[in-house]
Structure formats: C-alpha cells, structure tokens
Amino acid sequence: MLLSQLTASDLLKQLQEKKIKAAELVSDALHQVDQCDRSVGAFLRVNRDSALAQAEEIDRRRARGEKLGKLAGLPVAVKDNLCTRGQPTTCASRMLERFVPPYDATVIARLKAADAIILGKTNLDEFAMGGSTETSALGRTRNPWDLNRIPGGSSGGAAACVAARMVPLSVGTDTGGSIRQPAALCGVTGLKPTYGRVSRFGLVAFASSLDQIGPLAQTAEDCALLLEVLAGHDPKDATSIDRPVPAYSETIREPLKGLRIGWVREHLGEGVSPDVAAAIEEAIKVFESFGAEVHEVELPHARYAVATYYIIACSEASSNLARYDGVHYGYRTDEKTMLADLAEERRSLQQAGKTDALDDLDSALVRMYRKTRAEGFGAEVKRRIMLGTYALSAGYYDAYYLKALKVRRLIRQDYDEAFRNVHLIVGPVTPTPAFGIGEKINDPLAMYLFDLFTVGTNLAGLPAISVPCGFSRDGMPIGLHLQAPPLEEERLLRAAYMFQQATDWHQRRPPLLDRQMAAS
C-alpha cells in the first residue's frame, strides 16, 4: 500500500530511484479505487487498461535510461470538465454524457508531456455549478471522512479521491471556491492559482472570467509539484499570463521571514462554527510561533461578494451554456416523440379553434431547443442560466450585471489595500465543516452563502490555498484559507509548507482507510 503511506513527492523520488515501478503504483491506485470508490464515488470513469499500459511503458523507458517528464509514472485524477481527447468529458451532465472531445485541454496536454498517468475522470457538480457535488447528474460522491456527508464541490470527486488515497495528485477547477472548499471539507490541500496563471483552454467554461484550474494533493509540496506542470502561458488562451513559471517545488522549502499575516474580523464572527473559529485561531498561533506578525485587515465590500459573484458567474454561464442546444453535439431530445407531440398539440388546438394559441405554438426548431435543454440540464444549472439571462436582459443589465462589475472592482481594490500591509490574508475556507448529504440541496441560498469566504478571491483574480488545520469535535476536517496578491503562488506554497512542517493535520487519514486496512 504505497499510496496510503507516501506523498506524491515521496513516490516520485522512489520512482526516480527505481525503488518502485510505475506499474506497481498504478496497480496500487486501481486496487484502492476498487476498495473504496464504490462507497466514495469519486470517479466517473477509470482508465484501467490504458493507465496500466502507460505505466509499463514508462517503466520500460526508465529502464532504457530515457529522459522522462517531471511527473513520470505518477497517477493523476482529472476533473471531468477538462477535455480529454478521445475520452468522454461529461461535466457530470446528461447534456454531455456522450460527448467525446477531439482535443486535449492544455493542462491535459501538459500532464501527458510530463509523463503523468491520467488514471480517471472525477465527479463534480453539473458544469461545476454547486458546492456539494450533489448536482452531478451522473453519480453521487461521498466524503471519505463520513460517507453520509458531502465531499464539498464542485471538485468533490477531485478532493475525495486524494483524501481516500486513490491518487496522490488531482486536478480540479475553481470558479468560486470549487478547489479550496472540497479540499477543506475532505482534509486535503488545494490551490487556486491567479487568474491566467493556468491556461483555461479545454476547461468547459462555467464562468470564463472566474474559472481557474489548480492542483489538489495531500501536501503543499505536492501541489507545488503539480502546479509547476499545469502553469504557464498558452497562446490558445488570450487571458493566460505570459510570465515565467517559478520552480515552486524547489523554492517551497525556503522559510518566509518577516511574514505579516492579516485576518478579517467577519471571517471569525457570526455564522462561523466555534470549531472552525477555534481551528483558525490555533492556526494563526502556529504562524505566530514562526515569528509572523498578525494584523487585522478590512475587506469592507466582502459582504457583497456572494451577490456579486452569483450575478457575474450566472451571467457568463447563461451565455457559455447557450451552445448546448442539441444542434451540433451533445444531447438532443428524441425527435420523433417531439414532432409527434407537436403535431398532436397542433391538432387539438385546431379542433378547439384556438387560433391565437396556434400562432404561438413552437416551431419544430424552438421545441427542439426547449426540450433538449429541459431534459439535458439539471435544476441547478437551469436556475443559474435563468438568473444570468435575467441579469443581462435589457432593463436589468445596469442594475445587476453592470453594478456587479463595479462592486467587483471595489472588492479587488479592498484586497489591493489590504495587501499593502500584509503578505497573506488568513481565515476559514468554509463557515462549517462538511454538511450532510441532502441537507442544503433544497435551499439554494444557504448553499450559495456557504461560498462566502472563497468567492472574493475569484472576483479579485487572486491565488489562494486551502490547508488542513484541524478537525471538528465530530471528526470532520477543517481548512485554513490563505490568500495572496496576484502571482504570489510561491508565497502561498512556502507559507503552507511551513505550516505543514509544524502540524500533522494533512497526514491524518479518514477512518475508512483504517477499517479497510484492518479488513485486508
């Protein structure tokens, strides 16, 4: 059981030193998937045969002394909204259940070039819209720490597979907290890079101005390793940043000196569970023990972040998801049934002599659009498309979308101001640990408010990391949120590394694994 004991960095070292083989590692990963994914449900698909074949090929190449990529032989899980050439990319939606892209996302191409082994595609909220992975149309993912609780979302599968030690590395996406929040709830480390640091090409868009791809792993060190491969300029993404990628995995061990960290009063106030608040306060003390100064900072517009986020994200989503119309690819309603229904409706209207209603009857094309989208999308996706369409409509645009853009600018300015005095802002990732499956699914507003601490980072385009920092009294993981100025991923990783050198929260394993060990 290599995976349950070792981090990605350890495994990579052992692979390089030929102490272990990639094929063993992949077999181990597949074994672990067999052992626990029936209950966790992190994966939508596992590339069993191709992963093994690829691992054997890497072992042969290593034996021949060939130069191998940076992640050679390490199994990596990929969220199923990242396009994989020739393999289904579903976004956990009926709409794309059978969609097979003829191209790789840039991050997939980079992983392949680094000789990483793509073990499978992980579950998510449909089109990454949700915070619990419950809106997935294709499967349920459970929190490995408590199978009755949600793993968080939308990268729920991505976090759960790392927590259950099925893979050492996992790639997620974060539009409003979708890497950091499940990382926190599943007790793993997850980093959302600066907007533009990682190419979005091949990431099926939810909200283009907020989406970012990032790593999830057990440790900050492993995140650094993966981010080094994912990050970098891409001419295929006009919003990608053309700046060299630092050697994150090399600089991560350098301690930060003279560190000034900031905290925000509201982040530890009302609505935050006592367990979470206590864990964060403890974490701040850990930083103090390194000699860090702690200052209170203000983010005055933070309380508008959730409203601003949902207007902007939904507006962009309403446009981004317009392409799923049943015309060119993806799901299309059954035409025969649709045409027969339409004919029947026409007939009955004619018989009833309702000429006005007859005039208003859908054309076949419009009916095809309606039925395809009604059947292909789930409730949360429809809700967001409607919200966004409304916010962009004539007469509402100024009051909603335009206003949201203005507030977004103010939120960004708040951060600029705060970062004049401190190097990092620390706080909780979520107000409470993971909640129960089904607990909030019928209360969208409660679900949206759960994003309170993470969406500001996306609105401002900043990098942030979630680091395990404790447990609730009932044994659920709690995440520490570190936010940094643009392109300061290095600072985040170094701070997280220091923290993880002084704590062992990230090394704790879900009881599920121990039960499993005992059984085997």
Add this chain to the structure above:
Amino acid sequence: MGEQPYTIVIGLEVHVQLLTESKLFCGCSTKFGAPPNTQTCPVCIGMPGVLPVMNRRAVELAIKTGIALNCEIARFSKWDRKNYYYPDLPKGYQISQYDLPICRGGYLDLPDQDGSEARRIGIIRVHLEEDAGKSMHDEKAGRADSRIDLNRAGTPLLEIVTRPDIRSPSEAKTFLTELKLLLNYLEVSDCNMQEGSLRVDANINLHIPTDNGRHVATPIVEVKNMNSFRAVERALTYEAQRQYEAFLETGHRLGDVPKQTRGWDEDAQITRPQRSKEESSDYRYFPEPDLVPVTVSDAELEALQKTLGELPAQIRRRLQATYQLNAYDSDVIVNQGRAFVDYFCQLADASGDGKMAANWIQQDVLRTLNERQWTIAQFPIAAAELAILLRRVKSGELDTAKGRLVFAHMVDHRATVDDAIQALGIVQVDETELRQLCAELVANNPRVVAEVKSGKDKAIGSLVGQAKKRNPNVNPARVKEICLELIQQEGS
C-alpha cells in the same frame, strides 16, 4: 427625381468579409467554395472548452478601412457577446463589438456626378465581428431537414453603418459602388455580393412635407435580402413608393407602428414583410470574458497609415489635373483598379497625350481585357511599347485603322510595334513620295478638282481611292489632307 412629393431618407448597414487568410478567432481558412464543413475546427464550431484567439490581421484591415473612411480609430476597443439562438450560430452567441467599436464617426465622399454637387455620406461606426455559418433548407416533399455549413462561421466581418444621409436609391447604389472600390483598393475585401463577401441592409423612410412647412416622417423599414447593387436600387425605389402609398392610405407616422423588416423579392420585384428571427431581439450584450481588449499604439497606426496607398478619390483628382481627363474618363480608369491606373499613367506619360491614352485604354485595351477575361497584369503589351504605337498614330505615320490592326497583332503575337508593322506588310510611305503622288492625282483629275472647288468635299474620296490603288500603304487621311492643300493652293 425631384418630381416626387417627398424626401427619401436612407441609411445603410454594410457587412464585408475581410481578406484575411484565416478566421477571426481560429486558424481555419476563409476561402470560399470549399465542400461544406471542411474549413472548421473545435473553435469555430463552438465545442465545449475551446477559446477564441484574435487574428490581429483583421484588426489591421479594420483600422485601414477606418482611416480611409476618415474615422476616429479607437486606441482601446473591446469584444462583446451578442446572444441569440440560431442553428448556424454554434456558440449561441456572436462575438462582436458593442459599445466600443474599433472605428467611429467618419465619412465617404461620393464621386462628382455630372452637374450635381459633391455628396458626403456620414459613417457612424465601423466594427469587427465574426460571421455565422450558413443554413441550407431542404424542403423537398416529405422532408424538411435543414443542413448547416459552418465553413463561413468565424470569418471576420466588418460592419459599416452610415448615417441616414443617403437621399435616393441611386445614391445608395453610388455609395456602395464607391465603398466597394475603396475596399478593393485597400485590399480589405473583394466585396463580392454573389459569394456573400458584401451584404447590405437598408433602413429607409420618407419625409413628407406638410402645409406648415414642416414634414412628417413615415415609419422606418429595414430592407433585407438584396443580392446586387442593382437590387438595392430597385428595392429602395419600390419601398419608397410603397411607403408613400401606405402613408396616403393609413396615415401612419414614425413611432405609430413597430419597426418592420421587409425582404426584397427579386422575382416579384417587391418587398415583403419578414418574420423576425426572434420575437423581440434582446441580445443581452456583455463584454466577452475570453478575450482581452484591443489596444492600438501610435506606431501601429502610423505604420498602417503608410500602407494605405493612393485612394480612388485622390487618383481621380490626379488624373483630371495631370492628364486633363474629364470625370467620366477618370472614373472608368479608376474603377479598373490600381494596376490599371498605373498602366494608364505609364502610357499617358510615355505617349505624351493623356486624352489619347485615355481613349485607347478605354476602347482598345479594356475591350481586349473584357473579351479575353484578362487582368491588366496579363495584358501582353507593355505600356512603353503601346506608347510607341500611339505616337505613330498621332504623328500620322499610321492612320487609326492601321493602328488598330497593329494593336491587334501586337496582342495576338506579343509583338513589338515594328514587328507588327512588318508582319502586316505595312510600308511607311515617304512624305515626298506621297506629295508627288498627290500632285499627280490633282493634275490628272481636273473634274474632281473642279467639284471640290465648287464645295463638294466628298469628291476628294475618288482621289484617295486612286491613291490607295496605286500604293496600298498610303495613309488615306494624309492623302486627303495633302490633296485638299494642293487644290487650295491652285486657287480658283
């Protein structure tokens, strides 16, 4: 014109496809006529997860057009999404420019029409956007399938919107002709309406004078589906008359009814109301988050300015000033394009007679090009060589008829003037020899001489005929001149 009891007010929206090698946001070819859906990629067919990357060349062509149309060029412009559903719009939105177009506020001067004063048509804006695909509706019995060709999807389009400054259907045609010429000179677009690289919609209404010296405006109608410049003229002529009659009948004024869209029916030669694409068009424009704004530097603007070259209006003025051409002649030459103008100028300079060069180039050269479907680049006679021929004709060495024979021979055999003359057996008759011949004829034909003296000039033809019989190479015009001269010298 002038007879109708109203003023026509027309504004045009012109879409032209840009002559870029590749599409606006991906690397696919923009060539016309390829088999359906062979010039597509995941980006232009809007597959999930792909992203647009701007083609800078398209921006450059838009800026060139803006400069030539006297517009203000935006140093900062951005892209917006125009959202609507249509099967040939694969993303469900078109990437366009909404509130910050690349060019704003300019004008195009129409060439002087004989007698009328120069007209200036204002340009409101010029912006870039991507084209949609094409839907082909197959409505054969029993099936109603529509097929979609996405080759065109993503081709760069320039939308040029005029002020409502156009005052007649023929002026609309003149504007389009001049715009097309300008864009051809700029190498921005080939403006081929048959291939859809130029499309035009018109907004038209009437201002009808009232007794109190003011006027009422009729509802504005957007006219679409006009497939040639002539169709534009006809459709607008029809529509103006229709609006006048509708006004007399209903009294509807601007604002009384919603704006209507009508399509030109070429077969019936009428406009018909069209069902709008969407019931109400709320396009929900918002800034395109996948693209960064377009910025234009001073250096770039200057560099582009330099690539403009001399434009049609300037060339017309130069031809008229330098070669004393009239408006008509300069127009014909300029309409043929830059290479033709260059050829003309070389010919005019080398022959020393602009007017003569204009005549030859319009009658002989152009006819040859048309007959043989050649461009001026394919024309086998160099301007310098043709100038030699013109000088010989001018000096009387060759009469015009012979000059034409020589010209035809030069074209057919890629021959020089001298080679053609030799090949055709045209022998130059020495002036002294010619005078001697004429003197003999005058002396030997007293009756003809008497007739000429009595005022019957035509009688001289008999002398020309005899001269040609004795020497087929004589220039008949010259024989006539010399004989008349000799007869006059004889005195009465």
